[in-house]
Amino acid sequence: MSFSRIAIIGLGLQGGSIGLAAQQYLPGVTVTGFDLDPATRARARERGLCHAVAESAEEAVATADLVIFCVPPGAIGKAAAPLRGAIPLECLVSDVGSSKKRISADLAEALPDHVVIPAHPVAGTENSGPDAGFASLFRGRWCIITPPEATDMVKLSQLVAFWEALGANVELMSAAHHDLVLAVTSHLPHLIAYTIVGTASDLEDVTQSEVIKYSAGGFRDFTRIAASDPTMWRDVFLSNKEAVLTMLQRFTEDLTALQRAIRVGDGDTLFEHFTRTRAIRRSIIEEGQDDARPDFGRGDHEAAGTKA
Numbered sequence: 001m002s003f004s005r006i007a008i009i010g011l012g013l014q015g016g017s018i019g020l021a022a023q024q025y026l027p028g029v030t031v032t033g034f035d036l037d038p039a040t041r042a043r044a045r046e047r048g049l050c051h052a053v054a055e056s057a058e059e060a061v062a063t064a065d066l067v068i069f070c071v072p073p074g075a076i077g078k079a080a081a082p083l084r085g086a087i088p089l090e091c092l093v094s095d096v097g098s099s100k101k102r103i104s105a106d107l108a109e110a111l112p113d114h115v116v117i118p119a120h121p122v123a124g125t126e127n128s129g130p131d132a133g134f135a136s137l138f139r140g141r142w143c144i145i146t147p148p149e150a151t152d153m154v155k156l157s158q159l160v161a162f163w164e165a166l167g168a169n170v171e172l173m174s175a176a177h178h179d180l181v182l183a184v185t186s187h188l189p190h191l192i193a194y195t196i197v198g199t200a201s202d203l204e205d206v207t208q209s210e211v212i213k214y215s216a217g218g219f220r221d222f223t224r225i226a227a228s229d230p231t232m233w234r235d236v237f238l239s240n241k242e243a244v245l246t247m248l249q250r251f252t253e254d255l256t257a258l259q260r261a262i263r264v265g266d267g268d269t270l271f272e273h274f275t276r277t278r279a280i281r282r283s284i285i286e287e288g289q290d291d292a293r294p295d296f297g298r299g300d301h302e303a304a305g306t307k308a
């Protein structure tokens, strides 16, 4: 038996994409949504992100058999706690947060009577808000599920089937391992992008208009990432502090080694390093994991705007 009544709390990029994808790929399933922001609720209705947009979170979850929290990492516990008595006891609770240890703990504390199985679709863009979602976001992307020990296996297999129906490839791992892996593959790259775009804009000898005018490929890619939602990314770094700091330490050591190679004119070290990293890029492309944006060959998106 699979889910038939899904409630989505938070109707931005992730919630909107889940709503559209569920309507497209899971006919027969009813999707109800709620967002704290009245303008987002109005836009969600206009775009048809869900079958129905409720006027309260309690109303949205009242008859659900799956509730997915799609709000910023720091808001998940706060959004869940008031719903303890409103979510049916047999309903599965999940989320899409970018870090997992802290969010899992927050959800378990907020909803101690419910089965909670956290998840993280590794699929997104720099855009946010109710105009950013599109149905094909998850197709061919990974969704990492981090089941707590001794979880409900029936509900776990239902959640796996749900994400597979939306087109994702599912992987199971512990929340701690998830956080370490994502710290280096997602969180640190965002921190580097935020840093370098800030550095370029703070220079005294290079004008802002020169930065914009001569922003060749590399810098442009960083500006895309650095345009990501400030609330969400503040919360990601604070909620995955330990793993991010561990990876940042390793990164700093490697950066210092390259800095030294440049200073002493050690071309072999630079060449060997760049050769190794080129091979990594090529293996990512071979696996078809090139880019998450909708205009990169998967076709059926409807919109990818930004609320900013």
Ligand SMILES: NC(=O)C1=CN([C@@H]2O[C@H](COP(=O)(O)OP(=O)(O)OC[C@H]3O[C@@H](n4cnc5c(N)ncnc54)[C@H](O)[C@@H]3O)[C@@H](O)[C@H]2O)C=CC1
Residues within 6 Å of the ligand: 009, 010, 011, 012, 013, 014, 015, 034, 035, 036, 037, 040, 070, 071, 072, 073, 075, 078, 079, 096, 097, 098, 099, 120, 121, 122, 123, 124, 125, 126, 127, 128, 129, 130, 132, 229, 232, 236
């Ligand atoms: N942006 C991305 O590329 C990805 C984001 N995620 C995760 O998905 C979650 C949502 O991110 P996005 O959809 O990108 O953010 P978003 O900013 O597009 O949407 C979040 C929505 O949550 C609403 N909200 C905030 N607090 C609320 C509350 N207490 N109750 C109800 N609604 C509330 C906001 O009004 C907003 O519309 C985050 O936890 C993030 O870590 C996961 C994968 C990729």
Ligand SMILES: O=C(O)C(=O)Cc1ccc(O)cc1
Residues within 6 Å of the ligand: 097, 098, 121, 122, 123, 124, 125, 126, 186, 225, 292
């Ligand atoms: O836009 C990009 O390049 C991203 O990296 C999107 C993204 C952001 C956060 C996640 O947790 C997963 C994917």
